[in-house]
Amino acid sequence: MSPTGRFVTFEGIDGAGKSTHVAQSIDWLRARGHEVLATREPGGTELAEALRELLLHRPMSLETELMLMFAARRDHLERLVRPALAAGRWVVCDRFTDSTWAYQGGGRGGPAERIAWLEQWVHGDLQPDRTYLFDLPAELAAERRASARAADRFEREDEAFFRRVREAYRQRAGQSPGRFLVVDSRRTIEEIRKLLEEDIASIGI
Numbered sequence: 001m002s003p004t005g006r007f008v009t010f011e012g013i014d015g016a017g018k019s020t021h022v023a024q025s026i027d028w029l030r031a032r033g034h035e036v037l038a039t040r041e042p043g044g045t046e047l048a049e050a051l052r053e054l055l056l057h058r059p060m061s062l063e064t065e066l067m068l069m070f071a072a073r074r075d076h077l078e079r080l081v082r083p084a085l086a087a088g089r090w091v092v093c094d095r096f097t098d099s100t101w102a103y104q105g106g107g108r109g110g111p112a113e114r115i116a117w118l119e120q121w122v123h124g125d126l127q128p129d130r131t132y133l134f135d136l137p138a139e140l141a142a143e144r145r146a147s148a149r150a151a152d153r154f155e156r157e158d159e160a161f162f163r164r165v166r167e168a169y170r171q172r173a174g175q176s177p178g179r180f181l182v183v184d185s186r187r188t189i190e191e192i193r194k195l196l197e198e199d200i201a202s203i204g205i
């Protein structure tokens with residue numbers, strides 16, 4: 001892998017401010033002359049975007065949901081993410097496998113051993129270099145979501161679901177403190193923007 005490219009992911013419960021800051025960070029990196037692949041999960045490739053449509057809008061079992069998430073991820077990694085990293089580009093991805101641990105694991109109660117197995121099978125030792133976890137109490141995130149957009153299948157879940165998702169994220173961050181930066185999303189957009197710029201600068205630009 002090239003010494004210049006980095007794999008950066010953004011995570012958090014719906015409404016915590018992820019999209020706002022993904023966009024700002026990508027603009028900031030590009031303004032400094034970096035080639036950035038801006039992508040998202042589930043999605044990124046034609047096939048994975050088609051799977052995203054199903055995942056966000058069709059009813060399905062937990063098992064189907066879990067396997068479709070990883071199927072989308074495998075296609076995305078093979079066609080887009082790994083080639084970009086190999087070419088020395090930055091990859092900024094809106095959600096990755098930490099979302100699966102949080103939503104299918106924490107939120108839906110999916111079995112940890114199966115998620116771990118799928119994670120290993122689908123991406124082996126590849127993990128993001130840096131993960132920004134936007135952390136916000138579930139009730140505040142629900143308030144922010146309410147004014148923002150029409151809800152998909154995940155966003156229609158109740159507050160207890162999002163409390164479990166948040167807790168699973170925090171646990172996951174606790175297991176890899178070197179990779180995660182937990183961002184307190186109660187801070188202002190401006191404060192968070194500065195903090196992210198400083199951190200991105202520190203990981204290799």
Ligand code: ADP
Pocket residue numbers: 012013014015016017018019020021134144145147148185186187188189192
């Ligand atoms: P996500 O992508 O995590 O679902 P968004 O970035 O879409 O969240 O933010 C949800 C809403 O909250 C938007 O209306 C956005 O403008 C607002 N928002 C984002 N960050 C903050 C913040 N730090 N303080 C107050 N409101 C915010």
Ligand code: TYD
Pocket residue numbers: 014019040041042069094095096097098099100101103104152154155
């Ligand atoms: P997102 O792109 O954040 O939604 P939006 O476009 O509304 O901001 O994510 C789509 C949904 O997919 C989100 O509710 C979380 C869910 N998701 C999982 O449940 N597991 C996963 O592994 C991933 C990547 C996403």
